[in-house]
Amino acid sequence: MRYERDPERIRRVLGEKVQFIQGDMAVTYGALLAGVSFFGGYPITPASEVAEGAARLMPRVKGTFIQMEDEIGSIGAVIGAAWAGAKAMTATSGPGFSLMMENYGYAIMTETPCVIANVQRTGPSTGQPTLGAQGDMMQARWGSHGDMTAIALAPSTVQESLDMAIDAFNLSEKYRHPVCLMTDGEVGHLREKVVIPDEDEMELIDRVPATVPKEEFLPFTNSQTRDSKVPDFPTFGSGYRTYVTGLTHNKKGFPATDKQKDHEELIRRIISKIEDDREALTDLEEIQLDDAEIALVTYGASARPSETAVQIAREKGIKVGMLRMRITWPFPIKQVNELSKKVNKIIVPEMNLGQMVHPITEYAAKDCEIVLAPKVGGEMHLPVELVEILEANL
Amino acid sequence: MTEMADANVLREKYLRDGMLPTIFCNGCGHGVAVDYTLRAIEELEIDIDTIALASGIGCSSRIPGYINADGLHTTHGRALSLATGIKAANPELNVIVFTGDGDCTGIGGNHFIHAARRNIDMTVILLNNFIYGMTGGQLAPTAPLGSIATTAPYGNIEQAFNISELATALGAAYVARWPIFYPYQPIKSIKDGLQNKGFALIELMSPCPTAYGRRNKLGKIDALWTWYEDNTILIEEYEKIMNYGTDDEKEKVKQMFQIGVFQNEVKAGFFEEYEKMVERLIERDDAKGGGK
Ligand SMILES: Cc1ncc(C[n+]2csc(CCOP(=O)(O)OP(=O)(O)O)c2C)c(N)n1
Numbered sequence: 275m276r277y278e279r280d281p282e283r284i285r286r287v288l289g290e291k292v293q294f295i296q297g298d299m300a301v302t303y304g305a306l307l308a309g310v311s312f313f314g315g316y317p318i319t320p321a322s323e324v325a326e327g328a329a330r331l332m333p334r335v336k337g338t339f340i341q342m343e344d345e346i347g348s349i350g351a352v353i354g355a356a357w358a359g360a361k362a363m364t365a366t367s368g369p370g371f372s373l374m375m376e377n378y379g380y381a382i383m384t385e386t387p388c389v390i391a392n393v394q395r396t397g398p399s400t401g402q403p404t405l406g407a408q409g410d411m412m413q414a415r416w417g418s419h420g421d422m423t424a425i426a427l428a429p430s431t432v433q434e435s436l437d438m439a440i441d442a443f444n445l446s447e448k449y450r451h452p453v454c455l456m457t458d459g460e461v462g463h464l465r466e467k468v469v470i471p472d473e474d475e476m477e478l479i480d481r482v483p484a485t486v487p488k489e490e491f492l493p494f495t496n497s498q499t500r501d502s503k504v505p506d507f508p509t510f511g512s513g514y515r516t517y518v519t520g521l522t523h524n525k526k527g528f529p530a531t532d533k534q535k536d537h538e539e540l541i542r543r544i545i546s547k548i549e550d551d552r553e554a555l556t557d558l559e560e561i562q563l564d565d566a567e568i569a570l571v572t573y574g575a576s577a578r579p580s581e582t583a584v585q586i587a588r589e590k591g592i593k594v595g596m597l598r599m600r601i602t603w604p605f606p607i608k609q610v611n612e613l614s615k616k617v618n619k620i621i622v623p624e625m626n627l628g629q630m631v632h633p634i635t636e637y638a639a640k641d642c643e644i645v646l647a648p649k650v651g652g653e654m655h656l657p658v659e660l661v662e663i664l665e666a667n668l
Numbered sequence: 669m670t671e672m673a674d675a676n677v678l679r680e681k682y683l684r685d686g687m688l689p690t691i692f693c694n695g696c697g698h699g700v701a702v703d704y705t706l707r708a709i710e711e712l713e714i715d716i717d718t719i720a721l722a723s724g725i726g727c728s729s730r731i732p733g734y735i736n737a738d739g740l741h742t743t744h745g746r747a748l749s750l751a752t753g754i755k756a757a758n759p760e761l762n763v764i765v766f767t768g769d770g771d772c773t774g775i776g777g778n779h780f781i782h783a784a785r786r787n788i789d790m791t792v793i794l795l796n797n798f799i800y801g802m803t804g805g806q807l808a809p810t811a812p813l814g815s816i817a818t819t820a821p822y823g824n825i826e827q828a829f830n831i832s833e834l835a836t837a838l839g840a841a842y843v844a845r846w847p848i849f850y851p852y853q854p855i856k857s858i859k860d861g862l863q864n865k866g867f868a869l870i871e872l873m874s875p876c877p878t879a880y881g882r883r884n885k886l887g888k889i890d891a892l893w894t895w896y897e898d899n900t901i902l903i904e905e906y907e908k909i910m911n912y913g914t915d916d917e918k919e920k921v922k923q924m925f926q927i928g929v930f931q932n933e934v935k936a937g938f939f940e941e942y943e944k945m946v947e948r949l950i951e952r953d954d955a956k957g958g959g960k
Pocket residue numbers: 725726727728729744767768769770771772795797799800801802803808
């Protein structure tokens with residue numbers, strides 16, 4: 275049985291165009307629409323519903339769902355499936371995300387397209403299993419040993435969970451990189467209205483298959499057919515006989531473990547294929563920033579109370595606006611820097627003790643004060659709490 | 669028995685020239701496993717482009733590099749999970765995993781027991797050298813009692829894994845164990861494994877003169893031969909002795925490695941069962957117009 279994306283069948287299986295569903299389920303829906311054909315998962319609150327949805331729906335679109343023995347196996351199977359041609363994903367939360375880190379690095383090093391949904395909960399360790407947090411943002415960015423970069427998206431709504439699941443696949447296919455969909459227990463367990471996009475409302479990107487003659491093909495260097503640092507993909511079984519290794523490798527894919535030049539060239543290409551495209555990978559929402567003197571910079575679940583706080587504060591005459599990062603990694607350096615030159619202060623509400631505040635501080639103008647507004651313990655910020663912080667910082 | 673192919677012909681046809689020479693030491697058995705595998709592929713006339721190799725980390729796990737086929741050299745212990753994904757995404761591929769005793773049953777033990785239990789259709793060629801070879805001779809979970817390793821300098825006091833018996837108990841469809849010195853049986857077992865629809869484990873006992881032999885008085889070929897003679901017994905002979913032998917004989921063979929075919933069953937692999945489920949669901953959905 276080989277999967278072939280069947281848009282009609284997918285929509286029939288998903289059902290009504292407008293539905294009232296959980297954020298986790300929306301991730302599964304988005305993945306199905308994107309053409310996911312392999313899901314390997316292991317149960318963990320608050321992410322289990324993503325796998326349960328996949329278990330229920332994937333066989334009905336001729337996709338494969340396997341509950342693996344653990345999260346290491348889950349991401350392992352996902353990477354294997356990707357090399358045999360699948361759009362593949364897994365979903366997990368904190369402890370499982372930690373277990374995945376070695377193979378996350380392997381996926382980066384081998385340029386394997388795949389998606390990891392992380393429905394964040396509090397940590398470290400088992401933490402608060404049922405409660406949301408934003409504590410893994412830095413782990414997504416730096417979680418593997420060695421030099422790396424990351425692509426991570428942070429949905430704030432159930433609709434965005436669906437839309438960004440599609441985006442996550444598109445970006446993973448485009449850049450041949452594992453993409454982290456950094457949702458959280460709040461958005462994951464929230465129920466909201468979603469509208470399932472029609473086929474002509476979606477853009478789907480597929481990895482570019484290798485086409486150059488086999489003798490000339492170089493699997494781990496700039497594309498030989500396009501102006502791109504992303505190599506074309508030699509799907510297993512297509513006759514290219516590709517050797518894929520997590521060891522430092524040369525352009526042919528052969529180990530080059532004692533070669534300084536090969537290593538530097540490889541790692542710099544893997545990082546720059548993404549960071550060169552930072553502008554294209556910037557996705558921001560701006561709210562009332564035109565005349566703002568103070569700004570909230572947010573992402574994911576904490577953007578929800580932040581937006582309400584902006585409204586309340588505006589009614590009180592406070593000139594506040596909000597910048598929301600839909601894509602957190604790569605970090606929108608230029609836009610945050612520009613904002614910091616416009617406003618006097620940036621407030622960063624996060625459901626952790628300070629993570630995205632670090633790149634914000636790093637890239638903001640030095641005379642713009644950055645104020646962290648953390649909230650941990652599984653409770654979201656209340657809008658009034660944020661208004662109080664705004665008032666205290668006028 | 670078909671006529672054996674010339675080694676040079678096999679080399680020309682299947683090896684990845686740019687990767688040679690191998691990293692294997694003199695006297696290491698791992699290269700022989702490559703030869704056996706290529707002979708099995710050749711004799712079954714399997715198109716190399718339908719083969720996907722996977723391996724973990726270790727000397728044994730370097731093998732996919734030497735065979736000119738698609739291959740994933742993965743992370744330590746995880747080969748079977750990646751191989752599971754390969755098979756899921758393209759069940760037409762013949763998936764062969766090369767792994768070591770440490771890779772497969774130490775760090776990768778959890779994936780091993782579950783891949784065998786799920787009866788995932790793949791052929792696992794496990795090279796058991798009783799030691800962590802690549803990292804220089806640390807204790808493996810397969811090391812016989814008393815073995816000297818760099819991390820067991822006073823002799824191993826842990827009970828060893830019996831990998832083939834473990835796989836048999838887990839319900840793997842095909843399980844065989846052979847010393848790498850046996851010239852025909854491993855090839856036959858690899859062929860049987862490749863043709864089996866479920867999880868096939870071929871455990872090849874492969875000497876490591878450098879990291880195991882040297883420290884355990886098995887560095888020289890004659891000592892090694894004697895060790896294998898004294899410590900292995902065909903399953904059929906073992907059973908004969910357990911049925912008809914004296915108590916002394918029974919005690920003696922219980923300490924030995926049984927070799928031969930432990931299990932050979934015809935049963936559907938995981939993905940065959942999965943496909944049946946998919947067909948059932950598609951039929952049901954199509955019958956009612958595919959509604960939710
Ligand atoms: C996560 C991780 N831990 C440890 C290592 C170091 N390491 C590399 S190979 C190896 C042992 C391999 O032994 P085995 O699987 O028996 O293969 P052999 O080299 O003996 O063929 C170890 C511990 C690693 N690469 N990754």
